[in-house]
Amino acid sequence: MPDHTAGTARGLAAARTAIETEAAAVLALAGRIDGVFLDVLAAVAQCEGHLVVTGLGKSGLVGRKIAATLASTGTPATFIHAADALHGDSGAVTRRDIVLALSASGETAEVCAFARMLAERDIPVIAMTGGEKSTLARLATYTLDTMVLREADPLNLAPTASTTAALVMGDALACALVAWRDFxxxxxxxxxxxxxxxxxxxxxxxxxxxxxxxxxxxxxx
Incomplete structure (x- = not known):
């Protein structure tokens, strides 16, 4: 029988490090609940249409959950996949809406292209990104900073801490809206x-x- 002792030890250490890394990323968000967050909160609360959430890949999956949480807590919200938006679905977004665009880097081509289309139509965009100086941030009306120091996986490549940070920031927005509206x-x-x-x-x-x-x-x- 092969001895898996070393592999088991490495696996356990990686699991603990992942939890600690993601916990630190989440805790760092509390210090970013500032004036920009308040501006976003007011804009969404006073929106006469829908909050349209968009993203691609893992960010898109997180975006779907954020949209679902918002909708179930009293904020009219829906999700449009960034790639689909470039093939006609952008027509569903009106001037009464606000778009929340997720991209960890802020350079996701489809998300940036969608944001550029929205900017040309004077539709407000909220960027949720770790790239404060990214293309998406420059196109956005507001930017919610979800930067993480590193991903949680041993290779520092897989979307882990960054997607957790985005998910938690989305939950923070939903909870703030519940309190704002006295839901x-x-x-x-x-x-x-x-x-x-x-x-x-x-x-x-x-x-x-x-x-x-x-x-x-x-x-x-």
Missing amino acids: TQTDFARFHPSGALGRRLLGDELGDELGDEDGEELGDD
């Missing part, structure tokens, strides 16, 4: 009528109506 449990329940959350917030009567004939839940949030 209540009752409001939240209206968006989550099914599953465990719906039963807990709305009571068994509505939960039973939404379940099957045996009273089982449709699903969990």
Whole structure:
């Protein structure tokens, strides 16, 4: 049998380092909740249309989650893939909307091209990026700094700490909007009528109506 002792030790050390690296990246964000964040908060809260989130690759996956969290907490939000935006989907964005564009480097070609199209139409863009002097940041109306010192993987290559930072900044924005709007449990329940959350917030009567004939839940949030 091969001796995996050395590999196991390296793996455990890498796992601990990854957690510590990502935790440090998240903690650093608290110091960036400043005037720019307040400007973004006010702009989104007062937006008459939708907050359209966009990104590509891992940033796109994070963007989908941010859009979903915002929508479920009272902010009209949707996701448009940056590549799809360059093939017609940009037409869904109106002058009443604001776009939140994610790119760790701020140089993702499709995201920057989309942002350039939006700038030409005078549609506000919020850049969420670690590149404060990047192309995306220059095109944006506001820039939320999600810079990390390094990624969490041993090669310092895989999007890990950077995507976690973006996800947490998105959660921070969603939570700030909940407080801004005085969004209540009752409001939240209206968006989550099914599953465990719906039963807990709305009571068994509505939960039973939404379940099957045996009273089982449709699903969990």
